[in-house]
Amino acid sequence: MENLEIARVFSQMADLLEIQDANPFRVRAYRNAARLVDGHAKPMRKLVEEENDLTELPAIGKEMARHIHELVETGSLSALDELAQKIPRSLIDVIELPGVGPKKAKKLWKELGIETVDELEHRAAAGEVAALSGFGDKSQQKILTGIEQFRQHRSRFKLVDADRLVMPLLEYLQQSSEVERLEVAGSYRRRVETVGDIDLLAIASDAKAVMERFTSYPQVTLVQMAGTTRGRVSLQSGLEVDLRILTGPSYGAAMVYFTGSKEHNIKLRKRAIEQGSRLSEYGVFRQAGDDEEGSAERDPWAGEMVAGRTEKQVYAAMELPWIAPELREDRGEVEAAARNELPVLVDLADMKGDLQMHSTWSDGKNSIEEMVVACSARGYEYMALTDHSKALAMTGGLDARRLREQWKEIEEIQERHPEIRILRSQEVDILADGTLDLEDEMLEELDLVVVAVHSRFELPAAEQTARILAALQHPQVDILAHPTGRLINRRPPFEFQLDEVLHCAKENGVVVELNANPTRLDLKDTHLMLARELGLRVAISTDAHRVRDLDLMHYGVEQARRAWLAKEDVVNALPLEDFLKRQ
DNA sequence: GCCGTTTTCGGCCCGACTGTTTTCAGTCG
Helix, strand or coil, X not given: CCHHHHHHHHHHHHHXXXXXXXXXXXXXXXXXXXXXXXXXXXXXXXXXXXXXCHHHCCCCXXXXXXXXXXXXXXXXXXXXXXXXXXXCCCHHHHCCCCCCCHHHXXXXXXXXXXXXXXXXXXXXXXXXXXXXXXXXXXXXHHHHHHHHHHHHCCCCEEHHHXXXXXXXXXXXXXXXXXXXXXXECHHHHHCCCEECEEEEEEEECCHHHHHHHHHCCCCEEEEEEECCCEEEEEECXXXXXXXEEECHHHHHHHHHHHHCCHHHHHHHHXXXXXXXEEEECCEEEECCCCCCCCCCCCCCCCCEEEECCCHHHXXXXXXXXXXXXXHCXXXXXXXXXXXXXXXXXXXXXXCCEECCECCCCCCCCCCHHHHHHHHHHCCCCEEEECCEECCCHHHCCECHHHHHHHHHHHHHHHHHCCCCEEEEEEEEEECCCCCECCCHHHHHHCCEEEEECCCCCCCCXXXXXXXXXXXXXXXXXXXECCCCCCECCCECCCCCCHHHHHHHHHHCCCEEEEECCCCCCECCHHHHHHHHHHCCCEEEECCECCHHHHHHHHHHHHXXXXXXXXXXXXXXXXXHXXXXXXX
């Protein structure tokens, strides 16, 4: 059983426990464990095999460790099965619906016998839900609308798609003279590879007017809420957008709060409490002289406000340096900040070259010279031309003869463009048996050998792993491209042992790629963190198939930042001289 | 269920909005 599946079991436990009205902290423990397991680069299966003490992991105690052992060894969890005897598992889908949480799901089930989304839809359509106490016409309608949306848009939005949807909305809002400041926060600002919704923050001279403009954006299909400081709408695309309107003195605190992650916020708030303060989206408040436990008065402005206007001030009030949004995942960044040991993250401006791109020689849309001119215009010192190898016939992959022809053209173009070094390269297919799709004598003449899997994704994990390991041990190989083969929201990674591959890459001096294409982002952040711990270097490459794809580099850099990578960790942040010397 | 510079017990983040409420619970982020 893989980490993702173990994580799923833990979230199901959490959901069912919540419906059962269990201790909310017990519920959270399962959610924390799910998150840890999902984000852990090394398979739990492996940790169990190697007889590691799982309770060493954060969020994993005795009980969770037992659960993981059971899941790895039997493929199921008796605790979940027992719980599912009492509460139907299908209610998990029901609590995903907007406006329905554990309490209401339980009520629907106990009083109307509803166990599934389908049943809920029928009964709501028949008007039976509105008759239930605690529900009403509006709740019933919201449930029906929610079910419709639930069916249409089940997956999260790729960051690049969110970018395309957010830009015009920002432009629309900024046309209003009442908007003084407007920014996107949330997972979008943390540059998470996919986003569930969009969080906007604004300072406005007239909050009501701005909220009205927001809810009347032409793309809005549903206004979920529209208060004086907070609104939420759904767009035609299915994307949900939150708008929070606030005042200057709280802007920085709200940015922190709304940027998240939730786990990062919780860590910060705990720190504030330890220091005798309180952190909310309004600011950092020094708690007024321990006025009795019973200060049940829920005044968000209670105490002396010590920070709030800028993020920097908020962090400083907690004796921390400012933390880059990409790091705010509670993966040790608060602790590192407290020790003043935050990494200096790689930046787009650090990039000195692009190490994967295609031309019309295979499946690219632009000529070599067009790509060269474009790379040069981006200030790069070098670039690698990596057209496909012959096994990928559909892309017009190059055999040895055509590759030699291509080198002649490269030579001519190189003479016309001395300002940039054109590296002779190829994206060589790793064949099913682990051999490479180009003769050794040709490989030796290349400046850079990039290898990748493009076929037989369905091989059993052991074979797939062996295949890649064999390729990495070839002495000419420099870079392993898009190592997991995943396409976000479209194709899962193929099954193999990533940690073994990373170790092997380390031993053989192979660099792993971070493919910057926003549909790939492969390796992903947690994998890259593991690579970094192993001391592997990373190549951030666009895999451009046309000139404009070269501009996708920033998605790769953002992902690298999420993995704590500094420019020293990135080979194509090296100046040309050093890059050439590295091998 | 997890966790520990005061702790192996007793904590565990904070607030807005909605709907159906005669004063607030539930949901959400």
